[in-house]
Amino acid sequence: MKVLKNSWIVVLLVALLCSCGDSPLYNKSYSFANNSWEQDVKPVFKVYIPDTTSFYTIQITIRTTTDYAYNNLWFFIHSRTPLGQVGREPFEMKIANPDGSWIGETSGTIVENTVYFKHRKFPQKGNYTFTFEQGITEQSVKNIMDISYAVTKDPNQN
Numbered sequence: 001m002k003v004l005k006n007s008w009i010v011v012l013l014v015a016l017l018c019s020c021g022d023s024p025l026y027n028k029s030y031s032f033a034n035n036s037w038e039q040d041v042k043p044v045f046k047v048y049i050p051d052t053t054s055f056y057t058i059q060i061t062i063r064t065t066t067d068y069a070y071n072n073l074w075f076f077i078h079s080r081t082p083l084g085q086v087g088r089e090p091f092e093m094k095i096a097n098p099d100g101s102w103i104g105e106t107s108g109t110i111v112e113n114t115v116y117f118k119h120r121k122f123p124q125k126g127n128y129t130f131t132f133e134q135g136i137t138e139q140s141v142k143n144i145m146d147i148s149y150a151v152t153k154d155p156n157q158n
Contacts, residue, residue, distance in 0.1 A: 055121055056122065
């Protein structure tokens with residue numbers, strides 16, 4: 001009976017230790033139908049920020065195929081704070097070098113590009129909404145598989 005009781009303590013300690021780490025506060029992806037980002041498709045990510053004193057890292061990842069025709073991708077990030085304040089920022093993500101070689105990680109026919117915004121604070125506690133809008137003048141941007149948005153609390157809060 002004592003062995004069984006001690007086993008439960010070991011299992012509980014292992015579970016607690018495994019749950020600790022740098023797991024994201026938020027991590028979601030949006031997959032584009034037919035690997036095509038249409039102008040009217042605007043992926044939305046809703047993030048709850050628990051406090052205004054911590055620093056966070058924001059990670060945006062876009063996966064394309066190796067058939068992607070451009071060396072960059074322009075998009076707009078629309079943001080809404082818990083108090084309803086709105087913002088709109090244009091952003092350019094470099095996908096390939098001028099010589100055509102891929103900048104991101106490649107695996108077979110997939111190219112993954114990630115940008116990090118490190119050591120950022122949010123001005124208000126609560127729910128934030130981030131909406132992504134493609135910023136290319138064409139109706140459809142082909143060979144874009146998905147976009148991911150992640151928020152992680154910085155481990156070093158200095």
